[in-house]
Amino acid sequence: MGADRLTTTDWSALVRPSLLGLEPYRPGPSLTELKRLHGLDEIAKLNWNEDLFGPLSGAREAVEAELENVWMYPEQAYSDLRTAVGGWIGVSPELIVPAHGIQALIAAVSHTFVRDGDAVVVAAPTYGLYAQVCAASGAEVLRVPCREFRLDLQAMAEAAAASGARLVWVCDPNNPTGAHVEVEEWEAFLEALPAETVAVVDEAYGEYVQPELRLRRERDVEDGRRVAVLRTFSKIFGLAGLRLGYAVVAPHLAAFLNVVQEPFNVNRAALAAGRACVAHPERIEARRQESAEARAQLSRLLVEAGMEPVPSHANFVLVDTGVDDLALAERLVAHGVLVRPGSEFGLGGFVRITVGPLPLMERVAAELRMARDALLPANARR
Ligand SMILES: Cc1ncc(COP(=O)(O)O)c(C=O)c1O
Secondary structure, three states: OOHHHHHOOOHHHOOOHHHOOOOOOOOOOOHHHHHHHHOOOOOEEOOOOOOOOOOOOOHHHHHHHHHHHOOOOOOOOOHHHHHHHHHHHOOOHHHEEEEOOHHHHHHHHHHHHOOOOOEEEEEEOOOOHHHHHHHHOOOEEEEEEOEOOEOOHHHHHHHHHHHOOOEEEEEOOOOOOOOOOOHHHHHHHHHHOOOOOEEEEEOOOHHHOOHHHOOOHHHHHHOOOOEEEEEEOOOOOOOHHHOOEEEEOOHHHHHHHHHHOOOOOOOHHHHHHHHHHHOOHHHHHHHHHHHHHHHHHHHHHHHHOOOEEOOOOOOEEEEEOOOOHHHHHHHHHHOOEEOEEHHHHOOOOEEEEEOOOHHHHHHHHHHHHHHHHHHOOHHHOO
């Protein structure tokens, strides 16, 4: 088969027109490539907000024990996981829709609601996949700027009302800023939301929020509000590689999501690990505290080094470095530390750093200080 034959079909004339001009997600060079490029043995991966403390204890053993069953499809309705998660968060299993991560649920929600030409509202900056997936479904994406790094829920509700938006995407705590939504803001937002709009809340980092500050949006779902909540096992549970998440939605909406989701989209190992994690809520709380201490220490060290971290309720810290963030990230990777440059989400001069064990935080702060000093004018160095 000649390579020239591969170009005989103009696929862009055949695919949905809404895909034209959209770029696929590019994960960047792999760790192996980076190690080779910079001659490194190890790289600290602080750019993707995985939980650097590792899987919660009990998850690994549950996966190992499940491996002998992997010749079978996962149980059709995932009833064990739905019961376990429902018991843990205090809702009926009927409200739980498992999926292979929030990313899959973002697509399922978008396919369920968005028609060509519908408006959807997202914050700027926020997690990029909402806009990407909705644009691919033919939506017009309206971006509402954050105010002082916080979601401006009032302006988001106003944008929804003015445009008759189908969906408003709320990321709480917001990635990449780490800010969380307060109860009063949330209640006012729900009241202001027009009747044709659904609020989709991505709580990927929700379990890192102090329990007293956390919103119980499963109660909004039970109260019949137009709210869909998305949660994941990728973050505090330390299972990003297994791909497991779930939605909390009204049973009627669950049925629609299950029409558009593929059957058996969650694997047995992930289901077993998820059940093992929620069986021990005290381990989740211990992880939250460990992570919060490390986050506080990282923020302290960044301030000592002359930088301005944004207060965070998640497992990452956004910090204003006052220097070129792309150059800074480049210097850091050469020293085996990967961080996310803020320019990638419109915040030049900032970097986003994933929180991990204390010794790692100390190392990262020291590396960051040195790399930043090298980029500062001589009279501004500390
Ligand atoms: C806000 C947010 N939502 C969703 C995800 C991805 O979640 P999952 O691994 O469950 O697909 C991420 C990953 O970084 C995220 O930051």
